[in-house]
Amino acid sequence: xxxxxxxxxxxxxxxxxxxxxxxxxxxxxxxxxxxxxxxxxxxxxxxxxxxxxxxxxxxxxxxxxxxxxxxxxxxxxxxxxxxxxxxxxxxxxxxxxxxxxxxxxxxxxxxxxxxx
Numbered sequence: 001x002x003x004x005x006x007x008x009x010x011x012x013x014x015x016x017x018x019x020x021x022x023x024x025x026x027x028x029x030x031x032x033x034x035x036x037x038x039x040x041x042x043x044x045x046x047x048x049x050x051x052x053x054x055x056x057x058x059x060x061x062x063x064x065x066x067x068x069x070x071x072x073x074x075x076x077x078x079x080x081x082x083x084x085x086x087x088x089x090x091x092x093x094x095x096x097x098x099x100x101x102x103x104x105x106x107x108x109x110x111x112x113x114x115x116x
Contacts, residue, residue: 014076014086021080033077041081045074 016030023031033041048071055063079086 010072010076010086013073014080017073017076017080030077034081038078038081041074041078045071045078048074 020028020030021034025032025035033044048067052064052067052071055067076086079089
């Protein structure tokens with residue numbers, strides 16, 4: 001398997017999504033999502049998340065890869081809709097780096113009924 005080391009692919013995809021925000025919805029799926037609004041974008045993100053979960057549970061590597069790509073694309077559309085840039089998320093991840101996940105969740109007042 002060839003290794004791809006392309007740490008800027010998310011930023012490039014986000015830029016392409018932003019560039020298509022005001023495109024013709026008849027010509028661009030991305031523009032069509034923006035035209036439908038945040039509820040539709042959230043719905044599509046949820047659908048892709050579920051499809052990724054199903055693929056992961058089934059242990060089908062190729063399906064996990066494909067569904068993860070779909071999920072990331074729709075996540076980036078949701079970020080763009082909410083005016084969240086990738087660097088905003090990277091900064092939050094950096095802030096959390098080195099902090100226990102359990103301690104971080106407690107600090108946010110979030111727990112999980114299943115212990116995870």
